[in-house]
Amino acid sequence: MARMPLAERRGQLTGAAIRAMTRDGVARTTTRSIAAEAGVSLSVFHYCFDSKQALLESVMETITGHYVTMVTDAIRPRATLRETVRAGFQVYWDHVAANPGEHMLTYELTQYALRRPGFEHLARRQYEMYCEAYAELLGQLGKAMDFELAVPVPVLARYLAAMTDGMTLNLLVLGNDEAAARILDLITDHVAGLVREQA
Known part of the structure; x- marks a missing residue:
């Protein structure tokens, strides 16, 4: 070897x-x-x-890092803020639809960590990483597209992490159909409504 x-x-x-x-x-x-x-x-x-704990931490960081990179690459400023936000959600949504097992694994890792004494911090770190990634994306996008948020960044970042979590689980359970695709438009409109362009 x-x-x-x-x-x-x-x-x-x-x-x-x-x-x-x-x-x-x-x-x-x-x-x-x-x-x-x-x-x-x-x-x-x-x-x-x-330890298995060190391995699980590496797995969580790797998967989360991959998602963040994928969405960051997709969220390049487009003609409108709405188009930019929609592109980020779409690339993530497509990844969930194409790789359901990997996304099911993220939920399983969370539950596993929460149920194992001494591993709980891994689940907390997993969700902290989601929030940190959203906060960084919001900051980059705000500078690139010159807008300010109607809510504090930490609040919106945590909201987006929770919303993405629910959106992912919904897709895994109910599948990718016409109603699911329309959810992206609804979410995009809502998120775009939480920012305001600077005068």
Whole structure:
């Protein structure tokens, strides 16, 4: 087996964990099965991660980071604020529809962390990351499109995280149909109404 820098090996194992957990569920995924998925020995796994908690933190950060990058890339200033906001929601929505297992995993990770003593902070960190990402996106968008918010950034960021959470679960349970697609327009109109262009 070729030697690999620690950060790269941790990334490899994190990717393997995401695949295994998406397929088998968090509770049924073992360190042994993750090592097998990555094609490495169990000792390599334990060299990279000293605990399952450290692995779960890496998984949560990786998945959340991917979502943030995906939406950030989509939210480039367009002709109107509404079009810009709609593009961000659409790319996220399309990702949920195309990758339901990965998004189900995020809910499973949250529940797993909340139910395991000593792991609760992972669930809190997961949602803090969502809020931080929204706050950063709002700040970047505000500067690029010259608008101010009608509500404080931390409040709107937390609201958007909660709304996205519900939107995701709704899509996972009820599917992507015409009514679901119209939800995006409703959400977009609501969010666009919470900002005001500067005079």
